[in-house]
Amino acid sequence: KAGVTQTPRYLIKTRGQQVTLSCSPISGHRSVSWYQQTPGQGLQFLFEYFSETQRNKGNFPGRFSGRQFSNSRSEMNVSTLELGDSALYLCASRTSEAETQYFGPGTRLLVL
Protein backbone atom coordinates (compact mmCIF):
# COMPACT_ATOMS: atom_id res chain seq x y z
CA LYS A 1 0.00 0.00 0.00
CA ALA A 2 1.18 3.50 -0.70
CA GLY A 3 1.85 5.61 2.37
CA VAL A 4 0.41 8.97 3.33
CA THR A 5 1.26 11.59 0.74
CA GLN A 6 1.37 15.34 1.23
CA THR A 7 1.63 18.14 -1.28
CA PRO A 8 3.39 20.41 -1.73
CA ARG A 9 6.52 19.37 0.15
CA TYR A 10 7.83 22.93 0.47
CA LEU A 11 6.17 26.32 0.42
CA ILE A 12 7.32 29.87 0.87
CA LYS A 13 4.70 32.52 1.62
CA THR A 14 4.68 36.05 2.94
CA ARG A 15 2.88 37.41 5.98
CA GLY A 16 -0.81 38.02 5.42
CA GLN A 17 -1.17 35.46 2.65
CA GLN A 18 -3.11 32.25 2.96
CA VAL A 19 -2.03 28.70 2.19
CA THR A 20 -3.70 25.36 1.48
CA LEU A 21 -1.96 22.05 2.15
CA SER A 22 -3.15 18.70 0.89
CA CYS A 23 -3.01 15.19 2.34
CA SER A 24 -3.93 11.84 0.80
CA PRO A 25 -4.30 9.11 3.42
CA ILE A 26 -3.40 5.45 3.11
CA SER A 27 -6.01 3.62 1.05
CA GLY A 28 -8.84 2.51 3.31
CA HIS A 29 -8.02 4.96 6.09
CA ARG A 30 -10.93 7.27 6.82
CA SER A 31 -9.42 9.32 9.62
CA VAL A 32 -6.96 12.11 8.89
CA SER A 33 -5.24 14.19 11.57
CA TRP A 34 -3.03 17.23 11.17
CA TYR A 35 -0.10 18.21 13.40
CA GLN A 36 2.21 21.20 13.48
CA GLN A 37 5.89 20.65 14.28
CA THR A 38 8.14 23.53 15.35
CA PRO A 39 11.48 23.57 17.19
CA GLY A 40 9.95 25.56 20.04
CA GLN A 41 6.58 23.88 20.57
CA GLY A 42 7.32 20.41 19.26
CA LEU A 43 4.55 18.33 17.74
CA GLN A 44 1.09 19.72 18.38
CA PHE A 45 -2.30 18.39 17.32
CA LEU A 46 -4.34 20.66 15.03
CA PHE A 47 -7.47 18.68 14.18
CA GLU A 48 -8.86 15.34 13.08
CA TYR A 49 -11.36 14.60 10.33
CA PHE A 50 -13.38 11.45 9.90
CA SER A 51 -15.97 10.89 7.19
CA GLU A 52 -15.83 14.56 6.20
CA THR A 53 -16.55 15.74 9.77
CA GLN A 54 -14.17 17.42 12.17
CA ARG A 55 -14.10 15.19 15.23
CA ASN A 56 -11.46 16.82 17.36
CA LYS A 57 -9.68 20.15 17.46
CA GLY A 58 -6.49 21.31 19.12
CA ASN A 59 -5.72 24.65 20.67
CA PHE A 60 -5.05 26.73 17.57
CA PRO A 61 -6.64 29.99 16.40
CA GLY A 62 -9.49 30.04 13.92
CA ARG A 63 -7.06 30.97 11.14
CA PHE A 64 -6.31 27.26 10.98
CA SER A 65 -9.05 25.26 9.33
CA GLY A 66 -9.45 22.04 7.45
CA ARG A 67 -11.79 19.86 5.53
CA GLN A 68 -12.09 16.32 4.30
CA PHE A 69 -13.53 15.08 1.05
CA SER A 70 -15.61 12.01 0.34
CA ASN A 71 -12.51 10.12 -0.85
CA SER A 72 -10.90 10.82 2.58
CA ARG A 73 -8.36 13.26 1.14
CA SER A 74 -7.95 16.25 3.42
CA GLU A 75 -6.83 19.83 3.10
CA MET A 76 -5.84 22.32 5.73
CA ASN A 77 -5.89 26.06 5.28
CA VAL A 78 -4.09 28.78 7.15
CA SER A 79 -5.28 32.31 6.54
CA THR A 80 -3.54 35.60 7.30
CA LEU A 81 -0.17 33.92 7.74
CA GLU A 82 2.12 35.02 10.55
CA LEU A 83 5.87 34.48 10.88
CA GLY A 84 5.16 32.03 13.71
CA ASP A 85 3.23 29.77 11.35
CA SER A 86 6.52 28.64 9.83
CA ALA A 87 6.59 24.95 10.61
CA LEU A 88 6.48 21.41 9.31
CA TYR A 89 2.84 20.43 8.87
CA LEU A 90 2.27 16.71 9.20
CA CYS A 91 -0.71 14.67 8.21
CA ALA A 92 -1.45 11.26 9.71
CA SER A 93 -4.06 8.70 8.81
CA ARG A 94 -5.57 5.68 10.54
CA THR A 95 -8.43 3.26 10.14
CA SER A 96 -11.65 3.91 12.03
CA GLU A 97 -10.99 0.99 14.39
CA ALA A 98 -7.30 1.35 15.25
CA GLU A 99 -5.40 3.93 17.27
CA THR A 100 -2.22 3.65 15.20
CA GLN A 101 -1.52 6.75 13.13
CA TYR A 102 0.79 6.75 10.12
CA PHE A 103 2.45 10.00 9.17
CA GLY A 104 3.24 11.53 5.83
CA PRO A 105 6.52 13.30 5.01
CA GLY A 106 5.08 16.71 5.85
CA THR A 107 4.87 20.08 4.15
CA ARG A 108 7.51 22.56 5.23
CA LEU A 109 6.04 26.07 5.27
CA LEU A 110 8.24 29.13 5.53
CA VAL A 111 6.54 32.47 6.14
CA LEU A 112 8.62 35.54 5.32
Added chain:
Amino acid sequence: GENVEQHPSTLSVQEGDSAVIKCTYSDSASNYFPWYKQELGKGPQLIIDIRSNVGEKKDQRIAVTLNKTAKHFSLHITETQPEDSAVYFCAASQKAAGNKLTFGGGTRVLVKP
Protein backbone atom coordinates in the same frame (compact mmCIF):
# COMPACT_ATOMS: atom_id res chain seq x y z
CA GLY B 1 -5.30 17.94 29.15
CA GLU B 2 -2.60 15.33 28.77
CA ASN B 3 1.04 16.30 29.25
CA VAL B 4 3.94 14.07 28.19
CA GLU B 5 7.50 14.68 29.32
CA GLN B 6 10.45 12.95 27.68
CA HIS B 7 14.04 12.51 28.85
CA PRO B 8 16.81 12.89 27.93
CA SER B 9 16.61 15.48 25.17
CA THR B 10 19.87 14.23 23.67
CA LEU B 11 21.58 10.86 23.96
CA SER B 12 24.95 9.85 22.59
CA VAL B 13 25.90 6.16 22.65
CA GLN B 14 28.64 4.00 21.24
CA GLU B 15 27.65 1.57 18.51
CA GLY B 16 26.62 -1.72 20.10
CA ASP B 17 25.58 -0.16 23.39
CA SER B 18 21.98 0.20 24.60
CA ALA B 19 19.88 3.35 24.58
CA VAL B 20 17.00 4.09 26.95
CA ILE B 21 14.49 6.91 26.61
CA LYS B 22 11.92 7.62 29.30
CA CYS B 23 8.53 9.32 29.20
CA THR B 24 5.97 10.24 31.81
CA TYR B 25 2.35 11.13 31.22
CA SER B 26 -0.17 12.95 33.36
CA ASP B 27 -3.60 11.60 32.40
CA SER B 28 -4.32 8.18 33.86
CA ALA B 29 -7.04 7.70 31.22
CA SER B 30 -4.42 7.48 28.45
CA ASN B 31 -4.31 3.94 27.14
CA TYR B 32 -2.19 3.94 23.99
CA PHE B 33 1.52 4.77 23.83
CA PRO B 34 3.33 4.80 20.48
CA TRP B 35 6.97 5.59 19.75
CA TYR B 36 8.04 7.32 16.56
CA LYS B 37 11.42 7.74 14.90
CA GLN B 38 11.98 10.82 12.78
CA GLU B 39 14.92 11.13 10.42
CA LEU B 40 16.01 14.38 8.86
CA GLY B 41 13.57 15.62 6.25
CA LYS B 42 11.04 12.88 6.93
CA GLY B 43 7.82 12.43 8.84
CA PRO B 44 7.65 10.41 12.08
CA GLN B 45 7.73 6.67 11.52
CA LEU B 46 6.02 4.35 14.00
CA ILE B 47 8.55 1.90 15.45
CA ILE B 48 6.61 0.28 18.28
CA ASP B 49 3.52 0.86 20.38
CA ILE B 50 1.98 -0.48 23.56
CA ARG B 51 -1.48 -0.48 25.05
CA SER B 52 -2.32 -0.05 28.70
CA ASN B 53 -3.32 -3.68 29.18
CA VAL B 54 0.25 -4.79 28.40
CA GLY B 55 3.35 -4.20 30.50
CA GLU B 56 6.05 -4.91 27.94
CA LYS B 57 6.42 -5.42 24.22
CA LYS B 58 9.44 -6.37 22.17
CA ASP B 59 10.28 -6.26 18.48
CA GLN B 60 13.80 -7.44 17.64
CA ARG B 61 16.21 -4.84 19.09
CA ILE B 62 13.45 -2.55 20.33
CA ALA B 63 11.36 -2.95 23.48
CA VAL B 64 8.89 -0.77 25.32
CA THR B 65 7.84 -1.06 28.95
CA LEU B 66 4.84 0.55 30.60
CA ASN B 67 4.23 1.23 34.28
CA LYS B 68 0.61 2.39 34.60
CA THR B 69 0.84 3.00 38.33
CA ALA B 70 3.77 5.37 37.96
CA LYS B 71 2.48 6.68 34.63
CA HIS B 72 5.70 6.21 32.77
CA PHE B 73 6.90 4.23 29.80
CA SER B 74 10.32 3.64 28.29
CA LEU B 75 11.92 2.73 24.98
CA HIS B 76 14.91 0.41 24.99
CA ILE B 77 17.12 -0.06 21.95
CA THR B 78 19.76 -2.76 22.23
CA GLU B 79 22.86 -3.29 20.08
CA THR B 80 22.56 0.21 18.62
CA GLN B 81 23.68 0.82 15.05
CA PRO B 82 24.53 4.08 13.24
CA GLU B 83 21.20 3.91 11.39
CA ASP B 84 19.45 4.22 14.77
CA SER B 85 20.62 7.85 14.87
CA ALA B 86 17.47 9.98 14.67
CA VAL B 87 15.00 11.89 16.83
CA TYR B 88 12.63 9.69 18.82
CA PHE B 89 9.25 10.80 20.11
CA CYS B 90 6.97 9.17 22.63
CA ALA B 91 3.26 9.94 22.62
CA ALA B 92 0.08 9.16 24.51
CA SER B 93 -3.56 9.07 23.53
CA GLN B 94 -6.93 7.78 24.65
CA LYS B 95 -9.94 6.69 22.63
CA ALA B 96 -12.28 8.77 24.75
CA ALA B 97 -10.42 11.92 23.68
CA GLY B 98 -10.58 11.05 20.02
CA ASN B 99 -7.17 9.37 19.75
CA LYS B 100 -5.32 12.66 19.39
CA LEU B 101 -1.64 12.13 20.08
CA THR B 102 0.12 14.20 22.73
CA PHE B 103 3.85 14.06 22.09
CA GLY B 104 6.89 14.31 24.29
CA GLY B 105 9.56 16.83 23.38
CA GLY B 106 11.76 14.32 21.55
CA THR B 107 15.17 12.72 22.10
CA ARG B 108 17.98 13.21 19.62
CA VAL B 109 19.96 9.96 19.56
CA LEU B 110 23.44 9.84 18.10
CA VAL B 111 25.11 6.45 17.67
CA LYS B 112 28.86 6.83 17.27
CA PRO B 113 30.59 4.19 15.18
